[in-house]
Amino acid sequence: MSFTRRGFGALALGALALGSTALSASAEDKVIRIGYQKYGNVILLKAKGTLEPKLEAIGYKVTWAEFPFGPPLLEAINAGAIDFGHTGEAPPVFAQAAGSAIVYVAHEPPAPGGEAILVPKDSPIKSVAELKGKKVAYAKGSNANYFAVKALEKAGVKYAEFEPVHLAPADARAAFESGKVDAWSIWDPFYASAEATANARVLQDGTGVVSNHQFYLAGRSAVEKHAKAIEVVLAELNAVNEWVRQDPKAAAEQLAPGTGVPAAILETALKRQSYGVKPLDAKVIEEQQKIGDLFHSLGLIPKTIKVDEIVWRAGS
Structure with missing residues (x-):
């Protein structure tokens, strides 16, 4: 396979405690340290156990560290605590603007149906435009952050005309269920779970608003030291x-024990996911650049960024 090269702190420390084995590897060991979240193909790769023998064949071991969502995972990459991980669209933009030493190594195709703005089923709100002046919960720096901003903008609601409530997914769900927020912008499987068990109604999903790519990222030093191992990881991902695409039911059943989410809910989420690990092309880089430009124009990041400066090509 050939690939192209071209927010955080306290939460990250808490997340890193979950993956202490990943942090204990010495600098002399040939170890690739992978961060994962409780949903997605990386945790499935961990569960299947197919990566370890492939890495062993080239003299590597792997360690794993769990994170609650994307921004703290990228902070851990920047801190040198892990080498590789995955996030949605927005976290790499925030991280790059903060000077983080990360690079994009691959992406998955668009999956706009995998995130949505939710309201309670009995809410009088019937359109995104009606969120003007309302409280909208999302995790700051997440793909749901970008989706909420874009969906509201498309509906004619400026950033200053709604009230962002920055909450991690578990806290956002509690606020949503208790009526402390009017709407919740969230990704799968939290989205699918809320539909099934939190009396939630979809106000708008990402279709026609955002691409909702998933990205694989690594540290700058990691791609220099462990390029071959990263290529093996991408191949196994x-x-x-392909396995999930062909058999989402089996994948959901394997994911369920580790996530605490029922398999039926995970199957719904997996069917909204996209499949295939690909190098970043000019179109994807341009889409990421637009996110950066928007966030800078809103004052959400402190400076302009050039996404193509942090895209990795194997072998170059």
Whole structure:
């Protein structure tokens, strides 16, 4: 396979405690340290156990560290605590603007149906435009952050005309269920779970608003030291993608024990996912650049960024 090269702190420390084994590897060991979240193809790769023998064949071991969502995972990459991980669209933009030493190594195709703005089923709100002046919960720096801003903008609601409530997914769900917020912008499987068990109604999903790519990222030093190992990881992730695409029910059943989410809910989420690990092309880079430009124009990041400066090509 050939690939192209071209927010955080306290939460990250708490997340890192969950993956202390990943942090204990010495600098002399040939170890690739992977961060994962409780949903997605990386945790499935961990569960299947197919990566370890492939890495062992080139003299590597792997360790794993769990994170609650994207921004703290990228902070851990920047801190040198892990080498590789995955996030949605927005976290790399915030991280790059903050000077983080990360690079994009691959992405998955668009999955706009995998995130949505939710309201309670009995809410009088019937359109995104009606969120003007309302409280909208989302995790700051997440793909749901970008989606909420874009969906509201498309509906004619400026950033200053609604009230962002920055909450991690578990806290956002509690606020949503208790009526402390009017709407919740969230990704799968939290989205699918809320539909099934939190009396939620979809106000708008990402279709026609955002691409909702998933990205694989690594540290700058990691791609220099462990390029071959990263290529092996990407190849195995691609194989897992194909397995999930062909048999989402089996994948959901394997994911369920580790996530605490029922398999039926996970199957719904997986059917909204996209499949195939690919290098970043000019179109994807341009889409990421637009996110950066928007966030800078809103004052959400402190400076302009050039996304193509942090895209990795194997072998170059």
